[in-house]
Amino acid sequence: MRLWVLIGALAVAINASIAEITRNKNRGRGSMWWGIAKAGEPNNFLPMSPASLHMDPTVYATLRRKQRRLARENPGVLMAVARGANQAIAECQHQFRNRRWNCSTKNFLRGKNLFGRIVDRGCRETAFIYAITSASVTHSIARACSEGSIQSCSCDYTHQSRAPSTTRDWEWGGCSDNIGYGFKFSREFVDTGERGRNLREKMNLHNNEAGRAHVSSEMRQECKCHGMSGSCTVKTCWMRLPNFRVVGDNLKDRFDGASRVMVSNSDRVRGNGNAIVSNSASNSVHGHREGLGRRHRYNFQLKPYNPEHKPPGPKDLVYLEPSPPFCEKNPKLGILGTHGRQCNDTSIGVDGCDLMCCGRGYKTQEVTVVERCACTFHWCCEVKCQLCRIKKTVHTCL
Amino acid sequence: MDKLEVPIFYDDEPDFMEHDYLQDVEYEYEYEDVEKETLFELYQYCLRPTIYDTVLYLLPLFISTIIFRLCAYSQHISHKTFHILSILIGICNIYRYVAECLYTLLILCTISYVTLHIPKKYCKYVGIFLPSLFVITYCEFSMPSIIWHKVRGVVMTVAMKTISVGIDKSDTNNPPNIYAYMGYMFCSVTCLFGPWISYKDYISIRHVTNQDKWWILHIIQYALLSFLFLSISNCWAQWIINDTSWKWLLAYKDALSFRMSHYFISYIASSLLLLGGFPFALSTIVKPLQIELPHSLVHVVICWNVPMHFWLKTYIFRPSIKYLGKFGAVTMTYLTSALLHGLNFQLAAVLLSLGFYTYIEFQLRSLLANIFDACIASKKCIKAKCTHTYNTHNSWWVFLTNVMFSGLSIFHLAYLGLMFDTSELQETGYSYIHTIEKWSQLGFASHWVVFATYCIYFLMR
Known part of the structure; x- marks a missing residue:
């Protein structure tokens, strides 16, 4: 009897250590899926069949x-x-177009991280990358779901009342579960490998969750009253998936107010950020095994680094260490530096030449640009433009 | 706990330094900003749920109307039974849709029926209005605003019915019997979305069947159009005019959405009227084209709700013109309208503004029409009997002037309608502050324009 227990314990230990080894080997692979953005033709997915994407070894x-x-x-x-x-990259680059770190991606090479080694640091920028990619997957899956291009996500047309509190509350007749599916799928897919064992993984998990929370909270119900002379006899409602730009803007706001954290042991129950998921019981992501342990993964509370600050909420971005300076080239961290970046000489913000060039100064050039101009509308329906050469003053950092 | 100072590196990129990716950084991905919802999303998130919900919501109403029609056309049941059935169906509908105001309506009908029997010498003209005004005032102050805002239209229709019966009776001195009276009040076809129909129309549904054989096609046409208007109101308007547009365009959008919502309700009411067995002549409630491309504001007011206009004209304007004069009668009419709509500041402000606008527009345009001897008055010339020398067919400037006045009306309508937006207040009724705020955002432009118009009129007079 004792022997069996011993053997059992041994087996568990060996298993655990093997798992530990593979985990170490695969560390960081959780975010390697970003590379999928550069697989195939990035702007033109239509001619590519899903099958070919399946087979693609780079994917x-x-x-x-x-x-x-x-x-x-x-x-x-x-x-x-x-x-x-792709949407995440585009949005990230849009949000950071005027900052020293401009969310540049490197050419995709096997085994490399798409955003470069900046993600090795637990800084604000990394937090943003995790949040925006997770949000984007949620958004994109939800949209694909509603378009019917994912087979395992069927529209659930049995309308469920979302808020049973008020008397005759409105019941939505539309496809009610897409966002829930997107949310769940994103948790399964994006959070793979982030087990929340160490602080960095907790940070990633938190930021991933924050990104998803932003998408589902922006999914909004709009209503309109109808009735004789502006009364409200009939009320109709509909849903709007948020424009991803809005999600990006919100996340950028959170980036500016991100909180630096350390971990605490107290568990917590997450708030209403993912209430939408618990409501949707009908669709399930295939191959999805949700045990108690997995639930547990999201129950942690991060403690603010500065004890006087509030603990971060479910929609806040968190980071662990200050950002490295992005002024100079730093290959170790995959930072390009701001040499050669364009800047705005009149702005006093981060896009202004003083801050952008880190005090190194800038050079001013006159560049001729060819632009479309004098566009006229021709009946019907065509817009014809001329090509104009315009002289522009361009400031670039030294 | 992990140490904070040591960054956690991922260790699978040992060959990082060898790659010279830093040299050839390209920004090869230029993604276009997809600002607009796609058509598919519009369908998925707006059109489909809107239509689906509304159809489901209105289905019981249509079914009950069909039952009403069968009762009305059946020769086997007596008049009395028909009226009782009509009351029952109506009460069922009210209970299904606006249960909150059922008792209010019962009380209102009972009181007003009792007042019908008070001899004329004790109860003059004003006495007929008192029960309705009392009930509306009471509701305004005692009901929670969400509920009152929901049932306002229903109470208003019944109030109009009681007043019209009262005035008709004071002329003929022949009060209707209780069954017919209550059947008229709770008539399931009109109790929910209106419109007001006269007592005579209600009674005559038993006697004459004057629907042509295409009635079912007309119903389908009305229903389809109403859902088209609903979809414009909910979805298309927001989709076409972006939230970041020019503020006057946004004002136009909100006003358009409000107008379309009104057309939706009116067309539903029209199709219900036809389905309930009422004659085709009654079924025109609103004329959308005349409102979207208005000849003048007077036309808009007439076409906005034809039965209501008829009611106001017959029971308020004509009787009061004797005592109050023209301007007084116009003010009285709009005041009554505002009172019937509930004592809501926003509606009162819009209606009274409309009253002054139409009065000034009417005066100025008839003056201009006389001076230039042209068809530019507020009322359209009847083609055959045009007394003016110049009309739209023989001179371009008449046409141009009319188009200008149309543009002015569209401008005024956008200004007046913009506050019926989809803000939080739409369920509780819009407040005084909301109205003033919305108007001040546009600098009270339309009021200034009207003031200027009045000055021109005053100087020319």
């Missing part, structure tokens, strides 16, 4: 085993994830 190399399984079991999601990843 497969970026995915963990679990992610591959998810992709295999839910046909169609890979395209949506790829679209989401």
Whole structure:
């Protein structure tokens, strides 16, 4: 009897250590799926069939085993994830176009991280990257779901009352579950590999959750009253998936007010950020095994670094260490530096030449640019433009 | 706990330094900003749920109206039974949709029926209005604002019915029997969305069947159009005019959305009228084209709600013109209208503004029409009997002037309608502050324009 227990314990220990080894080997692979953005033709996914995306070894190399399984079991999601990843990059670059760090991505190479080694640091920028990619996958999956391009996500047309509190509350007749599916899928797919064992993984998990929370909270119900002379006899409602730009803007705001954290042991129950998921019981992501342990993964409370600050909420971004300076080239961190970046000589913000060039000064050039101009509308329906050469003054950092 | 100072590096990129990716950074991905919802999203998130919900919501009403029609056209049941059935169906509908005001309506009908039997010498003209005004005032102050805002239209229709019966009776001195009276009040076809129909119309549904054989096509046409208007109001208007547009365009959008919502309700009411067995002549409630491309504001007011206009003209304007004169009668009419709509500042402000606007526009345009001897008055010339020398067919400037006045009306309508937006207040009724705020955002432009118009009129007079 004792022997059996001993053997059992040994087996567990060996298993655990093997798992530890593979985990170490695969560390960081959780975010490698970002590379999917650069697989195939980035702007033109239509001619590419889902099958070819499946077979593409470059795509497969970026995915963990679990992610591959998810992709295999839910046909169609890979395209949506790829679209989401591209959307995230575009949004990130848009939000950071005027900052020293401009969310540059490097050419995708096997085994490399798309955003470079900046993600090795637990700084604000990394927090933003995690949040925006997770949000984007949620958004893109939800949209694909509503378009019907994911087979395992069927529209649930049995309308469920979302808020049973008021008397005759409105019941939505539309496809009610897409955002819930997107949310769940994003948790399964994006959070793979982030087990929340160390502080950095907790940070990633928190930021991923924050990104998703922003999408689902922006999903809003709009209503309108109808009735004789402006009364409210009939009320009709509809849903609006948020414009991803709005999500990006909100996340950028959170980036500016991100909180630096350390971990605490107290568990917590997350608030209403993911209430939408608990409501949607009908759709389930295939290959999704939700045990108690997985639930547990999201129950942690991060403590603010400065004890006087408030603990971060579910929609706040968190980071662990201050950002490195982005002024000079730093290959170790994959920072390009601001040499050669364009700046705005009249602005006093971060895009102004003083801050952008880190005091190194800038050079001013006159550049001729060819632009479309004098556009006229021709009946019907065509807009014809002329090409004009315009002289522009461009300031670039030294 | 992990140490904070040591950053956690991922250790699978040992060959990082060898790659010279830093040299050839390209920004190869130029993504276009997809600012607009796609058509599919519009369908998915707005059109489909809107239509689906509304159809489901209105289905019982349509079914009950069909039952009403069968009762009305059946020769086997007596008049009395028909009226009782009509009351029952009506009460069911009210209970289903606006249960909150059921008792209020019962009380209002009972009181007003009792007042019908008070001899004329004790109860003059004003006495007929008192029960309705009393009930409306009472509701305004005692009901929670959300509920009052919901049932306002229903109470208003019944109030109009009681007043019209009262005045008709004071002329003929022949009070209707209780069953017919209550059947008229609770008539399931008109109790919810209106419109007001006269007592005579209600009674005559039993006697004459004057629907042509295409009635079912007309119903379908009305229903389809009403859902088109609903979809414009909810979805298309927001989709076409972006939230970041020019403020006057936004004002136009809100006003457009409000007008479309009104057309939706009116067309639903029209199709219900036809389905309930009422004659085709009654079924015109609103004329959308005349309002969207208005000849003048007077036309808008007439076409906005034809039965209501008829009611106001017959029971308020004509009787009061004897005592109060023209301006007084106009003010009285709009005041009554505002009172019937509930004592809501926003509606009162809009209606009274409309009253002054139409009065000034009417005066100025008839003056101009006389001076230039042209068809530019507020009322359209009847083609055959145009007394003016110049009309739109023989001179371009008449046409141009009319178009200008149309543009002015559209401008005024955008200004007056913009506050019926989809803000939080739409369920409780819009407040005084909301109205003033919305108007001040536009600098009270329309009021200034009207003031200027009045000055021109005053100087020319």
